[in-house]
Amino acid sequence: MDGGGAGGTNTGKRPNGQLGSWFIRSGWSKGELARQVNRRAREMGAHHISTDTSRVRRWLDGEQPREPIPRILSELFSERFGAVVAIEDLGLRSAHQSPSVSGVDLPWTGPQTVALISEFSRSDLMLARRGFLGTSLALAAGPSLVEPMQRWLVPAPPGDPGRTETGPAAPSALPGLSGPELDLLESTTACFRLWDAQCGGGLRRKAVVGQLHELTDLLQESHPEATSRRLFRCAAELAELAGWMSYDVGLQPNAQKYFVLALHAAKEAGDKPLGSYILSSMSRQMIHLGRPDDALELIHLAQYGSRDSATPRTQAMLYAMEARAYANMGQPSRTKRAVRMAEDTFSDIGLDGEPEPDWIRFFSEAELNGENAHSYRDLAYVAGRSPTYASLAEPVMRRAVELFAKDEDHQRSYALNLIGMATVHLLNREPEQSAALAEQAMRVAGKVRSERVNTRLRKTLSAAARDFGDVADVVDLTERLAARLPESAEAV
Structure with missing residues (x-):
């Protein structure tokens, strides 16, 4: 082994x-x-690296290690702390990588978007074992994430051929796809979305990535503008879903990359509400990674970009995510205002008679209650386990659980809200009730493949064991969970 491979300057x-x-x-x-x-x-295939304690000491003393060590250290510390720990946060420098491999500041042109989606989805399929592709990526956060996303709002240059047809500029289009073929592509995406809600991201992720990669072959041909936009919209939805599934199974860098590519495709499709939905998914990921400030900026960008075109259901979802960001920032008055706006806007659904796209239909009354309850729950934790906010969360979370119990199509959301209710009972110092709900969540979790659900179960029962380790129900359930779901670090 070459110990020098882990060295540097x-x-x-x-x-x-x-x-x-x-x-x-x-x-x-x-x-x-x-x-x-x-x-x-x-795991990366960098077998020349052989690090020891003396090498670690030299890094601490100021030695700058060569790649891929900075990326690896960023990954490891991010996993350890459950938040983005960038290479720069560690006082390290990273080698330049091409935008196709890392980074989110990508060209906003049609042909390059297609090429990047094709390259990334192909790499994901080839290196699909858990965590492998993720180790070649770095999570972006702060201005390096938010500023490139702001270009989503910049109008396309007039006459840009990338906006009106895919592939090289051509004097005439090839025979176009038929309407039924385009309908089938869109219905397949809706089917994948339903499978994700029912079964979690772990079961069908590669199928979605494969469909996305196949779609890029069509996008590299010339099409009439209307067909091109529909294909880009389909690519955006598939890329967002691939990102969501990656997020659900713990592949965080992969998820962020897909979200970014999805936003680029949505811009090519000219679909601002879809772009706002993609930004909301990115916002949710940033909350998960402990970056609520970034989450809020992404949500505000989504709200501004779709202010004249989003349906009430989409607007309500964005307000609910805004509340989640404010709650995690510890801002009660703004959280409550955003919750009220979400509720008021949700009540307007259906009044305008506008048809809604499939990607927003998930945001039901159950989801609205679940998001708002989690906002109050998060506020309670940020405020030092405040009983006031816990009491606000309890009836709203109970309503979410009641509604999801009747919804066979959203079992993962049911499990997550059962866990959320269990955490509310912990805040209220009711360990037996918390254990009962966590046990119910564990049964539902057995029906889905979601590392996100498993991780929340582990964290909830770990907190219960720490605070109520003398309660028999908590001890028994903790032991059964450890046997059923062995500890598995999330690949950040």
Whole structure:
């Protein structure tokens, strides 16, 4: 093994205080960090890397390691803390990579969007074992994520051929796809979306990625503008769904990349409401990763971009996500205002008689209650386990659970809201009720393949065991969960 592969340059032997701070808070020893780096390097195929405790010490002393070590360290610390820990946060430098491999600041042109979707989906299919492709990616956060997304609002240059036809400019279009063929593509996407809601992201993710890759072959041909826009809309929906499924199974860098590509495709389709929905998915991921400030900026971007075109259901969903971001930022008055706006706008659904796209139909009364209840629940935690906000969350979460119990098509959401209700009971110091709901969630979780559900179950029961380790129901359920769902670090 080449130990030098894990080395790098030494810049004046000044200790790396940023890396040292993260390292101390992680609780790892130098040997444990070295072993994790080596394991991750082997997963990437970087077998030349062999790190040891002395090498870790040199990084802490200020040595700048060569790639892929900075990416690996970013991944490991992100997993450890459940939030984005960028390479720069560690006081490290990363080597330049092409936009097709990493980064989110991509060209906003039709042909390049198609090429990037084709390349990324192909790589995902080829390197589809869990975590492998993710190790070649870096999560973007802060301005490096938000600023490129703002270009979604910039009008296309007049006469840009990438906006009106796919592939090279051509004097005449090839024979177009028939209406029934386009209908079939769209109905297939709707079917994939239903499977995801019923079964979780782990079962059909590769099928969605494969369909997306096949679609790029069609997009590389010339089509009439109307056909091109429908194909781009279908690509945007498939890319968003691939991102959502990746998020659900814990492949966070992959998820972000698909979301970004989906937003580019939505712009080519000229579909602003769809773009706002994609931004809401990105916002949800940022909340999950502990970046509510980024989540709020993405939601505001979505609201501004679709203010004149989104249906009441889409607007209500965006307000609900705005409330989630404010709650995680610890802003009660703004959270409550956004919750009220979500409820008021939801009550307008159907008044205008406008048909709604399939991608927003998931946002039912159950989802509205679930999101708003989680906002109050999150506020309670941010406010130091406030009983006031827990009491606001309880009736709304109970209503969400009641509604999802009747909905066979959204079993993952049912499980997540059962877990949410269990956390509310923990806030109210009612461990037996919490354990009963967590047990019910565990039964529902057995029907879906969702690392997100499994992770929330583990975290909820871990918190219950920490606070109520002397309660028999909690001890019994914790032991059964450990046997059924062994610990599995999420691939961030």
